Amino acid sequence: MSAPFSTFELMTVAAAREIRDGEVVFAGTGLPMLAAMLAQRTHAPGCVLVFEAGGVDPRMLHLPMSVGDSRTLTGAAMAAGLMEAFTYLLQGGRIDVGFLGGAQVDRYGNINSTAVGNYLQPSVRFSGSGGAADVAALAGRTVIIARHERRRFPERVDYRTSPGWIEGGDSRARAGIRGGGPAAVVTTLGVIRFRPGTKEPYLASAHPGISPEHVQAETGFPLDLSEAGETPPPTREELEILRTTVDPEGVFLKRH
């Protein structure tokens, strides 16, 4: 029997489980930082965190609010800067897994974090790429975290900020991209993965209580549901660590 948990908690745990012990992780602002901190405290104590603002390999005690936060430096091996993070570490091929968020995610895991509608005068303007486009291109593989609604999961993003599998097949390699591409999209409804070769998306799991058909209904492109299992719920230990150690304030995991 597992304890009750929120969707964000489930997502954080699912994302954390994408990290393997010993990997070097490029974590972005938000749930990725929670996932990385959780992974370090559970199955991947040897994973190394890298932040684009310059923090390298910290042993964080308190959740950072963003990747530039002083909290990313506690016990850190290095306090460097953007040049070191982006060139020596990311582009140098030293990042195993990168975490990305985004306002829109499309069929091939391409992400829009720039604008919806006309680019020059959009209906919604977002923060912009930050390092996301770079992580998407250059990390060994990426994990995407997103809110799952039909308008946020279109066939094609309005603006391709961060490259996923581009148009599927070998289109990513043909675009000249060297890094690995999206391994998983952890959403508010389930976990999507991509077929080797074709890079077509399939539903790997729906979250407890969510039907695969509901996930498809909230998705603007066809999703192979044939292998959809149920996302394993958080363990009591994972929830305990998340709530009491990783984000006791509810900075990202609001509890009210």
Next chain:
Amino acid sequence: MSAPFSTFELMTVAAAREIRDGEVVFAGTGLPMLAAMLAQRTHAPGCVLVFEAGGVDPRMLHLPMSVGDSRTLTGAAMAAGLMEAFTYLLQGGRIDVGFLGGAQVDRYGNINSTAVGNYLQPSVRFSGSGGAADVAALAGRTVIIARHERRRFPERVDYRTSPGWIEGGDSRARAGIRGGGPAAVVTTLGVIRFRPGTKEPYLASAHPGISPEHVQAETGFPLDLSEAGETPPPTREELEILRTTVDPEGVFLKRH
């Protein structure tokens, strides 16, 4: 009346006088370091020294043996590295004057510090460029220090390691070089400068006791002697500082 002095002392003093107060100076191994230390202790107390190995703006107490020496760090503003020195400072256009040595110097102030004879199996192989080619291309202006013998002052160097005025006229700019080019060649016999426009060399001064004709006889290309004066001798103060403060050991100014 001036005190007796050696040729190297005279050369060091002549080179030091090429530095103006407040300038940023890229100093190479050997007499350039003596010249820069002397200039700081005489007419240019505000000149700033930069060494390619990473020492920036030191207040040196003891003469370094080379540009990587710990002695270039005493009281320094920065202990950086080659990347900072070559990109941010030199290529970034922040160096006013660079000092260069060389085994051969030709009519247009091009320098060979690589090899004499066939490049692949030379009769004499030297140390190689080091940072000299970079300083020659990118400093605001350069001062060259060389031993003056006919075989060392050919019409054309065997190997052009460091660009001077290339083939005269506007050939340097046409080669795509942005930095300033040689202002003076301080030799064991005199000081050579270059005409604006044509970049033809002329003898600005012969050292005391040396005739302009002797300088020409030791030079493998025609030298305009029409304006040759006499190199002003070191002052007692300059000699005193050189001998007791800058190089009391005789590291470069051997006295035996």
Next chain:
Amino acid sequence: MIDKVISLEEAAALVPSGATVSIGGFTSQRHPTALLRALVRHGVRDLVVYCHSAGSDVDLLIGAGCVRRVEAAYLADGVFAPIAPNWRRFVEAGRLEFEDYSNAAMMARFSAGAMGLPFFPVRSMLGTDLLEKEGLSAEVRRTDPTAAPKKAAVVNCPFTGESVVLVPAIRTDLCLLHVQRASPQGLVRIEGQEFLDVQQALAADRVIVTCEELVDDEELRREPERNRIPPFAVHAVVPVPFGAHPHSVHNCYDYDPGHLALYAEAARSDDAFRAYLERFVFGPSDHAAYLEAVGGPEHLETLRARSGLGYNPELRRRP
């Protein structure tokens, strides 16, 4: 000894309307906000602002109408403003010229400027609309000398044949930084992450540094390994304690959650933001009065960093 210390008002007067300016720091950290508020008070207009990951520093300038164009990768203020609010409003309303790059591309552009190169190569942005779509019109590129002739260029490596993206150098008239400590002679000590401050400084013709504390040059020269900006590249030094508020300064103080929330709310409309500016920028006659307006010494003490951590572990980020 050269003394480069000037007042905040003198520093603001060094920034003319129409200047190209880069601003140091990263999202909610170490921006020279006191200097930016002084610029707003001075009525500076038409700035071309270059940054990478900005927060309510650049957002303030946008909202106050000081900015003609922003070239950036990201504008947000942590959980308080996942999208910088004035930025969002101004772009959606077509009131701002802008150009989007990735953070690595902005890093590359500033590095090129700092290194005396006309471009810098990066491997990212291939296969994205960051390459395909341009914010600046052909007209602007032709007529505005501050605009790069092209957004980027894809070339083949002459050695391997691989596709590489070249991005154009940024050179600015001014770079504005806030750091922990500086000497009157312009030697700068950054604690914690460097962000892109060094490259931004060296890509500028003039660097103005505001600092928490003025210290002796000799003290900073005792650890030359920790100084990354040559003092002769720095033109002016302004001591301004709490000069980055409401943002954080590692080892000095944390960001101010209450003020960031208040800012984010105010910047959602022109009217509310005008009131914010009145209250916190035009109203207070100087930085000391600003610090009073945001809560005074007692409040600021609640932000103080704990030694050994660099931030305040007691800080509550959620109300």
Next chain:
Amino acid sequence: MIDKVISLEEAAALVPSGATVSIGGFTSQRHPTALLRALVRHGVRDLVVYCHSAGSDVDLLIGAGCVRRVEAAYLADGVFAPIAPNWRRFVEAGRLEFEDYSNAAMMARFSAGAMGLPFFPVRSMLGTDLLEKEGLSAEVRRTDPTAAPKKAAVVNCPFTGESVVLVPAIRTDLCLLHVQRASPQGLVRIEGQEFLDVQQALAADRVIVTCEELVDDEELRREPERNRIPPFAVHAVVPVPFGAHPHSVHNCYDYDPGHLALYAEAARSDDAFRAYLERFVFGPSDHAAYLEAVGGPEHLETLRARSGLGYNPELRRRP
């Protein structure tokens, strides 16, 4: 906790014949000479060595017959050897493959390798024979996978039209460094100039660090601003006091004028250098025996750096 500490002999065994290797340090400073002597004893052959400004570190490997090719900008040892003597002899005799670049170009090549770029731009070498003349033959470029396909390429900037030189990235199998302090977990602290050690390390698949002193990881993490190589890039750590002798290590000891003079004299001929190797490399069974052979503790004490200066102000560089 990972422990990366191994012995000097184990470290030498990690370097196979034929490997591509870069060596840290600069002329007479901070080269990993104890490790290089161990390589010579191990009979390593056919190394392809990449450096910028080397001294009697690379010169020793050349003279001992370990090197197939050197790509470098400069080989000398201060006033003791204005031209590295084995380097000079081997090149003049046609016994060594080599390629000349400037120091900025070697900096650029290592930076490209460290940054994951296939090339790096520089503005120097235009108008010089560094661009016009190649050390490597077309045959070598075609058949040797360690050779770059071209020495360099001149391109026009797509933004400004200016001529810029692109130089090919260096990636090596190994990078060998000597530093002041390192932790068993591979965190490295360099004091004084960094030279090009950081870029050389990150351009390599495996980094072996020898250090004067092994220190606690926690101690080095107290000043993260001073660590420039990520510990996960370092594969092995070897504590070797006086591991750079006869070269200097800032804050630890100075270069050894007597030994450098002796070396320079010996390296002028094959016979004399064979005798040098017998006496100082093959003769001593390990590093401790080497230190005895060069004069023992009493002599080494005369090289000790004075605190606050980083070198020994009493050192006489002229006999």
